[in-house]
Amino acid sequence: MTVQRIAALAVSVMVLTAGALTGSTAGAAGQDAARETAAATVDVTISGTRRITMPTTVQPGVSEFTVTSAKPSGFQIVSLHEGYTVEEAEADIKKGLDAGKLGPFRRFEANVTLVGGVSSTPDKAARFWVDLEPGSYIALDTRGRTNASKWFTFTAVGTDTGGAMPDGAVLKAVQSAKWSKKPASIPRKGTMTFKNHSDQNHFVILVRMRKGASLQDLKEFLMTEEGKPPVDFSTSLESAVISGGESVAMDYRLPKGTYAMLCFWPDASMGGxxxxxxxxxxxxxxx
Ligand SMILES: [Cu+2]
Incomplete structure (x- = not known):
C-alpha cells in the first residue's frame, strides 16, 4: 500500500468518523466539566458553505468553545508564525496537505502552531477547551477544501480568562510519534484532554475494534486494505491537530469497548x- 493510498484512507477514516460524533457532547459528564472551570465561552458557527462565524476578539487564557455546524466539520485553530502569511499558508496546505508535496508540507509545519479545535456534527454542538496565548489566530474547517477566503482571523487580547483546563481523562503523545502507554483505560464519556508532549504535530482518533480483532489485524488492513475492516469506523472520536507543547480538551461519549488509538498525521521525515x-x-x- 502506497503512502498516497494510506493518506487517502486516513482522509476517508476522518470523513467517516466525522459522522460518528453524535452524542459526544453535553450530558451529565459535560455539566460536571463546566462546573470545574471558569473559562470564558466562545460560540462558533460553521455554515453549509463552511464559512466560520465567531467573535473577532477573544480573551487570552483558557476558553470553552462551542461549535455548531451545518455539516460534519473539523474546526481547527492555527497560529501563523511571524512573517508567514495567510496566502503562504493557503498555498502550502493546498500543495502540501491536499496534494502531498513534501516541500510545502514541511514549510507549513515549520511556520505554524496548531492550537486545537474539535470535530462537530449538525445534530449536536461540540465543545472544546484551549489555552490561548495573546496573539492572532486563524480558524478553519478542515473538512472543506482549502480556501482562505473562508478562514476566520481572530485575536486573543485583553485580560486572561483565569480559567483552567477541565479535569478528566488524559491521552498523551510522547517522544516523536508515540502514544504514552498509560492510561490503559478511560471512562466511556466525560471530558478528555489530549496533550501533545512530543515534537511533532498529532491528532488522536479512537475507533472501536471489532470483537476478536487485534492491532496486528488493523496494521495488516491498513497496509493491504483487504478484507473486512477490523475496526468499526462508525464508532469513533477524532480530535483536532495540535503541535508539540499544546493541549486540547473535548467532551466525548462512546460505547464501552476496546478501541484503537491512532494518529494519521503525515510525517515529513518519512515521506509523508x-x-x-x-x-x-x-x-x-x-x-
Ligand atoms: Cu501523529
Missing part, C-alpha cells in the same frame, strides 16, 4: 507516511 503506520497505534479500553 501517516504516524499510525510508524507505530503510533495502540489499544485503549473505554469502560
Amino acid at each position: 507516511m501517516p504516524h499510525a503506520m510508524m507505530g503510533m497505534m495502540r489499544t485503549i479500553r473505554l469502560k
Whole structure:
C-alpha cells in the first residue's frame, strides 16, 4: 500500500468518523466539566458553505468553545508564525496537505502552531477547551477544501480568562510519534484532554475494534486494505491537530469497548507516511 493510498484512507477514516460524533457532547459528564472551570465561552458557527462565524476578539487564557455546524466539520485553530502569511499558508496546505508535496508540507509545519479545535456534527454542538496565548489566530474547517477566503482571523487580547483546563481523562503523545502507554483505560464519556508532549504535530482518533480483532489485524488492513475492516469506523472520536507543547480538551461519549488509538498525521521525515503506520497505534479500553 502506497503512502498516497494510506493518506487517502486516513482522509476517508476522518470523513467517516466525522459522522460518528453524535452524542459526544453535553450530558451529565459535560455539566460536571463546566462546573470545574471558569473559562470564558466562545460560540462558533460553521455554515453549509463552511464559512466560520465567531467573535473577532477573544480573551487570552483558557476558553470553552462551542461549535455548531451545518455539516460534519473539523474546526481547527492555527497560529501563523511571524512573517508567514495567510496566502503562504493557503498555498502550502493546498500543495502540501491536499496534494502531498513534501516541500510545502514541511514549510507549513515549520511556520505554524496548531492550537486545537474539535470535530462537530449538525445534530449536536461540540465543545472544546484551549489555552490561548495573546496573539492572532486563524480558524478553519478542515473538512472543506482549502480556501482562505473562508478562514476566520481572530485575536486573543485583553485580560486572561483565569480559567483552567477541565479535569478528566488524559491521552498523551510522547517522544516523536508515540502514544504514552498509560492510561490503559478511560471512562466511556466525560471530558478528555489530549496533550501533545512530543515534537511533532498529532491528532488522536479512537475507533472501536471489532470483537476478536487485534492491532496486528488493523496494521495488516491498513497496509493491504483487504478484507473486512477490523475496526468499526462508525464508532469513533477524532480530535483536532495540535503541535508539540499544546493541549486540547473535548467532551466525548462512546460505547464501552476496546478501541484503537491512532494518529494519521503525515510525517515529513518519512515521506509523508501517516504516524499510525510508524507505530503510533495502540489499544485503549473505554469502560
Ligand atoms: Cu501523529
